[in-house]
Amino acid sequence: MSARKILSLFLCLSTLIVSAQDKWDLRRSVEYALINNISVKQQDVQARLAELTLYQSRFGRYPSANVGTPFGLNTGRSIDRTTNQFTTESIFYTGISFQTGVDLFNFFTKQNTIAGNRYEAEASKVAVEKIKNDIALNVAAAYLQALLTVEQVHVSEVQVKQTAAQLSNTRKLVDAGSIPELSAVELEAQLARDSSALITAQASVTESILLLKAFLNVDPGAPFEIETPAVEKIPVQPISQLQPEHVYQLALNNLPQQKVNSLRLKSAQKYVDAARGAMYPSFSLSASLQTNFSNLKSNPQLLGSSINGFNPIGVVKASGDTVFAPNIVPNYRFYASPFGTQINDNFNNGIGLNVSIPLFNGLLARTSYKRAKLNVTSFELQRDQDNLTLKQNIYSAYTDATTAFQKFNASKKSVETAQKASDFAQKRYDIGLLNTIDLITNQNNLFRARIEVISSQFDYIFKLKVLEFYKGQGITLQ
Numbered sequence: 289m290s291a292r293k294i295l296s297l298f299l300c301l302s303t304l305i306v307s308a309q310d311k312w313d314l315r316r317s318v319e320y321a322l323i324n325n326i327s328v329k330q331q332d333v334q335a336r337l338a339e340l341t342l343y344q345s346r347f348g349r350y351p352s353a354n355v356g357t358p359f360g361l362n363t364g365r366s367i368d369r370t371t372n373q374f375t376t377e378s379i380f381y382t383g384i385s386f387q388t389g390v391d392l393f394n395f396f397t398k399q400n401t402i403a404g405n406r407y408e409a410e411a412s413k414v415a416v417e418k419i420k421n422d423i424a425l426n427v428a429a430a431y432l433q434a435l436l437t438v439e440q441v442h443v444s445e446v447q448v449k450q451t452a453a454q455l456s457n458t459r460k461l462v463d464a465g466s467i468p469e470l471s472a473v474e475l476e477a478q479l480a481r482d483s484s485a486l487i488t489a490q491a492s493v494t495e496s497i498l499l500l501k502a503f504l505n506v507d508p509g510a511p512f513e514i515e516t517p518a519v520e521k522i523p524v525q526p527i528s529q530l531q532p533e534h535v536y537q538l539a540l541n542n543l544p545q546q547k548v549n550s551l552r553l554k555s556a557q558k559y560v561d562a563a564r565g566a567m568y569p570s571f572s573l574s575a576s577l578q579t580n581f582s583n584l585k586s587n588p589q590l591l592g593s594s595i596n597g598f599n600p601i602g603v604v605k606a607s608g609d610t611v612f613a614p615n616i617v618p619n620y621r622f623y624a625s626p627f628g629t630q631i632n633d634n635f636n637n638g639i640g641l642n643v644s645i646p647l648f649n650g651l652l653a654r655t656s657y658k659r660a661k662l663n664v665t666s667f668e669l670q671r672d673q674d675n676l677t678l679k680q681n682i683y684s685a686y687t688d689a690t691t692a693f694q695k696f697n698a699s700k701k702s703v704e705t706a707q708k709a710s711d712f713a714q715k716r717y718d719i720g721l722l723n724t725i726d727l728i729t730n731q732n733n734l735f736r737a738r739i740e741v742i743s744s745q746f747d748y749i750f751k752l753k754v755l756e757f758y759k760g761q762g763i764t765l766q
Contacts, residue, residue, distance in 0.1 A: 310511070310513065311513050311514060311515050312512065312513065312514050312515065313514070313515040313517075314427075314428060314431050314515075317427050317431055317500065317504060317514075318423075318424045318427050318428070320504050320506075321423050321424070321427045321503055321504045321505070322420050322423060322424070324504065324505045325419075325423050325503075325505065326505075327419050327423065328416065328419050328420055328423060331412075331415055331416045331419045332416050334412055334415070335409070335412035335413050335415065335416050337412075338405070338408050338409040338411075338412040339409045339412075341405050341408070341409070342402070342405040342406055342408070342409045345398070345401055345402045345405045346402055348398055348401075348402075349391075349398055349399075349402070350390070351388050351389060351390035352387075352388060352389050352390070353386070353387075353388045354386070354387050354388075355384070355385070355386050356384070356385045356386075356387075357382065357383065357384055357385075358381075358382065358383055358385070359381075359382045360380070360381050360382075361378065361379070361380050361381075362378065362379045362381065363378045363379075364376065366379060375584060377584055379582050379583065379584050380582070380583045381580060381581065381582045381583075382580065382581050383578060383579055383580030383581060383634075384578065384579055384580075384631070385576065385577070385578035385579075386576065386577045386578065387574070387575070387576045388574070388575050388576075389572055389573065389574040389575070390572065390573050391570065391571070391572045392571040392572055392573055393570065393571045394565060394566075394568075394570040394571070395564075395565035395566075395568040395569075395570070396561065396562075396565050397562045397565035397566050397570075398562075400558045400559070400561040400562035400565065401558070401559070401562040403555075403558040404555045404556070404557075404558035404559040404562060405555075406555075407551045407552070407554045407555035407558065408551070408552065408555040410551050411547075411548050411551035411552045411555065414544045414547045414548050414551065415544070415548050417544040418543075418544035418545050418548060421543075421544060423503070425757075426503050427500070427503050427504065428750075428753075429750070430496065430499050430500040430503050431500060431514065432746055432749075432750050433496045433499070434493065434496040434497055434499075434500055434514055435514070435516060435517075435746065436496075436742065436743060436746045437489065437492040437493040437495075437496045438493055438514070438516050439516075439742045439746075440489045440492065440739055440742060440743075441486065441489040441490055441492075441493055443489075443735070443738045443739055443742065444482065444485050444486040444489045444735075445486060447482050447485070447486075447731075447735045448479070448482045448483055448486050450731070451475065451478050451479045451482045451731070452479055454475055454727075454731075455472065455475040455476060455478075455479055458471050458472050458475050458724070459472050466720075467720070470724070471723070471724040474724040474725060474728060475724060475728070478728045478731075478732075482735075485735075497512055497514070500512075500514070524749060524752045524753070524756075525752065525755075525756060527686075527689060527690060527693055527752070530686065530689070530752070530755040530756070530759065531686070532679075532682045532683045532685075532686040534759075535682050535686070535755055535758050535759045536678065536679050536682050536683075536758075538758070538759050539678055539682060539758040539759070540675065540678075542758075542759075543678065543758070545674055545678075546671075546674065546675065546678070549667065549670060549671040549674055549675075550671070552667050553664065553667040553668060553671060556660065556663045556664045556666075556667050557664055559660045559663065560657070560660040560661055560663075560664055562660075563653070563656045563657040563659075563660040564657055566646070566653045566656065566657070567646060567653045567654060567657060568646075569643060569644060569645045569646070570643075570644045571641070571642070571643055571644075572641075572642045572644070573639070573640070573641055573642070574639070574640050574642060575637070575638065575639045575640075576637060576638050576639075577635070577636075577637040578635075578636060578637075579630075579631050579632075579634045579635045579636070580630070580631075580634050581627050581630045581631060581634070582624065582630070583624050584624060593616050593617060593618045594616070594617050595614045595615060595616055595617075596615045596616075596617045597614075597615050598612040598613060598614055598615060599612065599613055599614075599615050600612055600613075601613045678758075681758075682755070682758050685751055685754050685755050685758070686755060688751045689748065689751035689752050689754075689755055692744060692747045692748035692751050693748050695744045695747075695748070696741070696744040696745055696747075696748040698744075699737065699740045699741035699744045699745075700741055702737045702740065702741070703734070703737045703738055703741050705737075706730075706733045706734040706736075706737040706738075707734055707737075709730050709733065709734070710730045710731055710733070710734040713726060713727050713730035713731075714727065714730075
């Protein structure tokens with residue numbers, strides 16, 4: 289389930305009244321948290337890294353292509369790269385080379401690796417949604433707690449006003465001599481206790497707001513005020529429609545953690561197939577094209593010739609005269625062929641079919657295969673554990689919701705009873721038939737009942753919303 293569904297699930301807590309510009313409702317709080325929370329940003333980076341891994345693995349199916357331009361200087365006895373002749377002259381050489389290669393068949397190793405990376409990338413994206421869900425739930429819980437403390441302040445303020453009004457009336461009766469001073473003193477003590485309870489409730493509001501700010505990464509010193517919707521108008525599904533086994537079956541298909549587990553299990557299974565393929569022969573095709581240049585002066589150019597004396601070449605038999613021939617000495621100039629000429633003349637190319645048969649590599653391939661299978665088992669166990677935890681949480685939430693519902697009904701009945709008792713006590717006190725201590729006791733009972741019904745009401749609504757969240761269905765706001 290996406291964080292957007294969580295927003296719709298809890299939106300009823302904040303959209304029943306119009307938000308003021310300077311107040312925070314639940315929608316604004318959750319959206320702000322999802323943008324600014326560091327955990328969400330970190331998981332988003334991991335998702336993008338997984339996407340890059342998938343992107344790169346897809347291009348691994350295509351032929352590789354590389355161009356090189358070596359530069360070098362050989363001295364001493366070496367081989368001229370352009371003539372393959374030994375020489376003792378210093379040679380500066382350079383060239384251009386191009387190589388390409390492509391896998392023809394590798395028992396589907398690359399295809400399975402790509403499929404595994406695709407499932408992993410999808411799982412990483414869903415994991416971002418899970419983090420957002422967790423953040424949204426935490427913010428919703430903190431927001432609801434803040435609302436509860438605000439309501440408790442309202443009840444405490446009413447209690448203080450009622451006690452103060454009662455003290456004022458009692459003081460008039462004391463001044464008139466109708467009742468003893470002790471009655472006023474007892475009410476003054478009660479007013480002090482009520483005021484202390486109000487201060488405590490106000491402190492609880494401050495603490496709950498600080499906790500909410502922490503989830504939002506808002507400066508603790510910044511002004512912050514939350515909306516206070518009418519909680520009693522929030523629609524909830526009947527508990528009979530939230531049976532735990534039915535909710536669990538829906539949750540298996542809706543919650544992001546279960547989707548993450550399913551995708552990562554599929555990814556691990558594909559990696560097993562890829563590791564199995566690495567144990568079989570692979571076939572690839574390679575090709576190359578290269579040429580080079582050398583500055584060695586190996587090309588002669590005849591500039592002319594000269595006669596350097598005469599050499600005897602034979603004797604005439606008849607006369608016995610010696611025959612001489614001129615000693616012609618050619619004059620050569622040696623030079624290196626131009627760069628472009630050598631590059632054109634020295635081109636060579638090659639093509640080859642390569643077969644790689646893994647015989648023994650330290651059991652690397654087989655160990656990788658076994659490790660991949662163990663990873664599948666690990667993900668299966670993680671899936672089963674998460675599903676079991678989910679089921680336990682749903683049954684626990686259902687039990688808590690049932691208990692909260694019963695407690696809420698009992699609290700409402702307790703308020704009604706306490707209100708009647710307080711009203712009767714006030715009437716009897718007004719006509720002098722009840723002492724101040726008994727009046728205060730009845731008023732305190734009513735105060736505690738009001739606090740209890742507010743607390744149980746918030747608790748009941750939140751637990752039902754959690755069950756509705758697991759169920760994954762929309763919430764009716766009207």
